[in-house]
Amino acid sequence: MKYDQSRIRNFCIIAHIDHGKSTLADRILEKTGVMQLRDMTDQVLDSMELERERGITIKSKAVRMPYKAKDGAEYELNLIDTPGHVDFTYEVSRALAACEGAVLVVDASQGIEAQTLANVYMALDHDLEIRPVINKIDLPSAQPEVVRQEIEDEIGIDCEGCPLVSAKQGVGIEDVLEDIVKNIPAPSDDIDAPLQALIFDSYYDNYRGAISSVRVKAGSVKVGDRIRMMAGKCEFDVTEVGAYLPLGYSPRESLNAGEVGYIAASIKDIADIRVGDTITLASSPAAEPLPGYKPVLPMVYCGIYPADGADYESLRDALEKLRLNDAALSYEPETSVALGYGFRCGFLGLLHMEIIQQRLEREFDLDLVTTAPSVVYKVIKTDGETVMIDNPTNLPPVQEIDWMEEPMVDAQVITPQDYVGAIMELCQDKRGTFRDMKYIEGGRVLLKYDLPLNEVIYDFFDQLKSRTRGYASFDYELKGYERSDLVKLDMLLNGEQCDALSIIVHRDRAYPRGRSIAEKLKEAIPRQLFEIPIQAAIGGKVIARETVKALRKDVLAKCYGGDISRKKKLLEKQKEGKKRMRQVGSVSVPSEAFMAVLKMD
Amino acid sequence: MKPLSLYIHVPFCARKCAYCDFASYPGRETDWRRYFDEIATEIRLWSGETDFGLLSERYRVISMFIGGGTPTLVDAGYIGRVIDACRAIVPFEADAEITIEGNPGTLTPEKLAAFRRAGVNRLSLGAQSFDDGLLRSLGRIHTAAQIGQAVTMARDAGFDSINLDLMYALPGQGMNQWKDTLDAAIALGVEHISAYSLIVEPGTPMAARVASGTAIVPEDDAVNAMQREAIDRLLAAGYRRYEISNYARPGFECRHNLVYWNRGDYLGLGCAAHSLMGGRRFHNPDSLDEYLSGGRRLDEAVLTPQDEMEETLMLSTRTVRGLDLTAWARAFGTSFARGRERVLDRLENGGLIETGDGFLRLTMRGMEVQDAVVLELMGEM
Numbered sequence A: 001m002k003y004d005q006s007r008i009r010n011f012c013i014i015a016h017i018d019h020g021k022s023t024l025a026d027r028i029l030e031k032t033g034v035m036q037l038r039d040m041t042d043q044v045l046d047s048m049e050l051e052r053e054r055g056i057t058i059k060s061k062a063v064r065m066p067y068k069a070k071d072g073a074e075y076e077l078n079l080i081d082t083p084g085h086v087d088f089t090y091e092v093s094r095a096l097a098a099c100e101g102a103v104l105v106v107d108a109s110q111g112i113e114a115q116t117l118a119n120v121y122m123a124l125d126h127d128l129e130i131r132p133v134i135n136k137i138d139l140p141s142a143q144p145e146v147v148r149q150e151i152e153d154e155i156g157i158d159c160e161g162c163p164l165v166s167a168k169q170g171v172g173i174e175d176v177l178e179d180i181v182k183n184i185p186a187p188s189d190d191i192d193a194p195l196q197a198l199i200f201d202s203y204y205d206n207y208r209g210a211i212s213s214v215r216v217k218a219g220s221v222k223v224g225d226r227i228r229m230m231a232g233k234c235e236f237d238v239t240e241v242g243a244y245l246p247l248g249y250s251p252r253e254s255l256n257a258g259e260v261g262y263i264a265a266s267i268k269d270i271a272d273i274r275v276g277d278t279i280t281l282a283s284s285p286a287a288e289p290l291p292g293y294k295p296v297l298p299m300v301y302c303g304i305y306p307a308d309g310a311d312y313e314s315l316r317d318a319l320e321k322l323r324l325n326d327a328a329l330s331y332e333p334e335t336s337v338a339l340g341y342g343f344r345c346g347f348l349g350l351l352h353m354e355i356i357q358q359r360l361e362r363e364f365d366l367d368l369v370t371t372a373p374s375v376v377y378k379v380i381k382t383d384g385e386t387v388m389i390d391n392p393t394n395l396p397p398v399q400e401i402d403w404m405e406e407p408m409v410d411a412q413v414i415t416p417q418d419y420v421g422a423i424m425e426l427c428q429d430k431r432g433t434f435r436d437m438k439y440i441e442g443g444r445v446l447l448k449y450d451l452p453l454n455e456v457i458y459d460f461f462d463q464l465k466s467r468t469r470g471y472a473s474f475d476y477e478l479k480g481y482e483r484s485d486l487v488k489l490d491m492l493l494n495g496e497q498c499d500a501l502s503i504i505v506h507r508d509r510a511y512p513r514g515r516s517i518a519e520k521l522k523e524a525i526p527r528q529l530f531e532i533p534i535q536a537a538i539g540g541k542v543i544a545r546e547t548v549k550a551l552r553k554d555v556l557a558k559c560y561g562g563d564i565s566r567k568k569k570l571l572e573k574q575k576e577g578k579k580r581m582r583q584v585g586s587v588s589v590p591s592e593a594f595m596a597v598l599k600m601d
Numbered sequence B: 001m002k003p004l005s006l007y008i009h010v011p012f013c014a015r016k017c018a019y020c021d022f023a024s025y026p027g028r029e030t031d032w033r034r035y036f037d038e039i040a041t042e043i044r045l046w047s048g049e050t051d052f053g054l055l056s057e058r059y060r061v062i063s064m065f066i067g068g069g070t071p072t073l074v075d076a077g078y079i080g081r082v083i084d085a086c087r088a089i090v091p092f093e094a095d096a097e098i099t100i101e102g103n104p105g106t107l108t109p110e111k112l113a114a115f116r117r118a119g120v121n122r123l124s125l126g127a128q129s130f131d132d133g134l135l136r137s138l139g140r141i142h143t144a145a146q147i148g149q150a151v152t153m154a155r156d157a158g159f160d161s162i163n164l165d166l167m168y169a170l171p172g173q174g175m176n177q178w179k180d181t182l183d184a185a186i187a188l189g190v191e192h193i194s195a196y197s198l199i200v201e202p203g204t205p206m207a208a209r210v211a212s213g214t215a216i217v218p219e220d221d222a223v224n225a226m227q228r229e230a231i232d233r234l235l236a237a238g239y240r241r242y243e244i245s246n247y248a249r250p251g252f253e254c255r256h257n258l259v260y261w262n263r264g265d266y267l268g269l270g271c272a273a274h275s276l277m278g279g280r281r282f283h284n285p286d287s288l289d290e291y292l293s294g295g296r297r298l299d300e301a302v303l304t305p306q307d308e309m310e311e312t313l314m315l316s317t318r319t320v321r322g323l324d325l326t327a328w329a330r331a332f333g334t335s336f337a338r339g340r341e342r343v344l345d346r347l348e349n350g351g352l353i354e355t356g357d358g359f360l361r362l363t364m365r366g367m368e369v370q371d372a373v374v375l376e377l378m379g380e381m
Helices: A021-031 A049-054 A086-097 A114-125 A144-154 A173-183 A309-324 A350-363 A417-429 A453-467 A507-524 A565-579 A591-596 B029-045 B076-089 B109-118 B132-138 B144-157 B175-187 B205-212 B220-236 B255-262 B288-292 B305-316 B325-332 B341-349 B364-368 B370-378
Strands: A008-015 A062-068 A074-080 A101-107 A129-135 A196-205 A209-218 A220-222 A226-229 A235-237 A240-245 A248-252 A254-256 A260-267 A278-281 A300-306 A330-336 A340-347 A368-370 A377-381 A386-389 A401-416 A433-440 A444-452 A473-484 A486-493 A503-506 A532-538 A541-548 A581-584 A587-590 B002-010 B059-068 B092-102 B122-128 B162-168 B192-197 B240-243 B246-248 B266-269 B274-277 B280-283 B298-302 B353-356 B359-362
Touching (some): A008 A021, A008 A173, A021 A129, A062 A260, A086 A114, A101 A114, A114 A129, A129 A144, A129 A173, A209 A254, A235 A260, A300 A309, A309 A330, A309 A340, A309 A350, A350 A368, A417 A433, A417 A444, A444 A473, A453 A473, A453 A503, A503 A507, A507 A532, A507 A541, A507 A591, A565 A581, B002 B076, B002 B255, B029 B266, B029 B288, B059 B076, B076 B092, B076 B109, B109 B144, B144 B162, B162 B175, B162 B220, B175 B220, B192 B220, B255 B305, B305 B325, B305 B370, B364 B370
Parallel strands (some): A008 A101, B002 B059, B002 B266, B059 B092, B092 B122
Antiparallel strands (some): A196 A209, A209 A260, A220 A254, A226 A235, A300 A368, A330 A340, A433 A444, A486 A503, A486 A532, A532 A541, B192 B246, B266 B274, B274 B280, B353 B359
16 A cells, blocks of 8 residues: 555554453454454454453554545554553553544443543543544443433543444444544654654564564654664664564555554664654654653562572573563562572562563463562662662661652542542551542542552552452552651561561551561461471561461371381472472471462451 | 391271271172282292392291281181291291281181191281270271280280280370270280371271361370370380380380381282382282282382482381481491581470480480471481
């Protein structure tokens, strides 16, 4: 197809979870013929096993589809998929910046939900044309007219003639495509200006190296061009450009202003491609990068160790591979007295951390021991030096610390009115400071709090979920550092400190946390030959104590008629079990104990 | 000339006990003849040159143990013929210990006399308890009174070495019942007493009862208290504890069992019988039918030095004599203490082991947790 900007439509689909975004995307791929029915697995865009299982989109992707519209013209539709979770907000915002319009999917029986609004606001921030689509009209409880009215009243978008569809049954899909062609504006980018290509995603391909997914905002790029990363300050020679098909690549001669596609340039390290950065040509660079680049900083850290020390190399290889597709993951080798050799890993948030752990376990078949997540604390030492601490073990001695600061977040909770009390109580429990409360549409309330990040990563999500029966939605953004009365809480097993169990907590929280961890450890550590005192201590002062009683009886009464195989098997099993435990001084600690500390009540 | 012990398994019984998961088959009387014919065939296989040389030239039998099942259930003639067949291929020491295991409910003066004539000189009775209620709940076919009668009959038949097996840690067994059982056993004046705590084996009726809550096994502390009670009473009555579960008057320790713990050579014949010969372990099939169709010498493996070390450690520490450190150094070329200094210190200070005069032995407390102590001592082994 010849390059013609007026025939290009770049759009994304936004929706509340479960309103049918992925199913609609599948139907659109099918309708435009880029995917044959027989190639379809459910939710093609969510290709990672984990994504499908959890029903969330982790990495953003883009697909180009040809579409012959009713007006007789051929169009090029670019569907850009966006991650749907707060951990990946920055990636969402970059993906939106690559589009001119957004298809807003609303469930015909549920109507507008919290995330519907959050997504709409974000799309409006990027000046996108929002095109509502009412989905699931096949449901008996569907009320498309009511929902249409709701969208008009509460969001203020004209719903006249908006498509009514059942993505599940494939009804109304063509209406959606026609609506996109008619109402989402074509890009109007300057092809004669110096190249400005916005990177909205990056990943690693074994044959092509690290690849940038881009929206060309000005100029054009072709094979053989020397490109420059404007924030990354490095240069590469382009080896391939093209568009995405649902299951592969479609190389092209060039990518031009207004188009979406990929650029490969034999880039070995994914870290050289930063989402949000602008690509330009080295020979005739653009004067300014596109607005809005910010480096992605890990917010949450934890130690990840192989359950079996022999798997250290495999763990390193696995992290390296994951990092190729996920520039937001960081890791560095670290050593723990209790856990041996492992890695300190940094994540965007808790979900990101959980996903990486699960991918390591499933895709690489590794058994892991994970330490409690920690945030990055700022320590101002008495000699004036400032150090950032992401591992409690590295905290300088108390006498060298002048004061400490902890990261704070701007937190937003949108909740049905009934739960406001419960949420305020929770935020107060979590050392939150109330900022604002607003009544929004449909009896809902928007609450704003300043919260310490270390409370958010503790059990905030679980608590929020259980206290609001899952009705509240939560979003946060890093706000900055605040001075705080923090202490290091150590756990001692049989008098020996276990480094992997140390955490940094607010002084007021130290006592209940210490007691709770000691209780958890008591349950997780099996009885051994001697009694094991478990102590929680701050700076050598014991604040809580539990005891694992000594093993009372552990002996096989009899070896039957010279058959020692039972006893051998038993010992073999016990030996295996012991191998899987960590030695803290003379105490054997099962891997689960380190996890137990994460789980609260 | 190397000492050899023989084990003959008789996999028949009148009724399966609730806790039993050994190879034992009730109601297969019609297979008895075939089975003993099969054993005779197996014994003949060992008559010529074997992997371990010609047994008659290399070995002398110091002990033989006819276990089960209930060997005293079958006709004494079978037993006599097995012993004779064995004598035909490998000479017995004049004072060889020949034990038969039996159920007090299956004995008659005639049978006992026949065993004696066949050369049997030691009788091991599965008494288990002197409480008729407990005996019933275990599924035993005998009563407490029959134990006394069996001992009297055995004495009359000339048995001067008798063992009683007793069980504790039984569901529903109180300390007083256990004391009564110990006292009753002592009162019978037997030379040897084995006191085993019940092991609830998966798949047995007992395991099902425990799982469903109809049977409740005593707590660990109560079990330890019962064992200590056994030690107290038996020692006071002149017995000596020589292994975790075994007590004997001086000179009446079971030589056959000591061979297992000291890892001497033993050859097991019959179904489910295990052997340790010349550093190899092997065993016959557990299933009677497989044995009858000729299944022999399964899982044969040459023990590695590592296996030998582990076995030596886990078996010798069951005995009161303990682990012979000099023999260890000789056998494995390295001192046992090397690399274990800290563990040994900790266990010794903690009152779990004692070392001295070239032996390492578990204390009374150490024996209560023998598996865990062995695991500690194995370390990275």
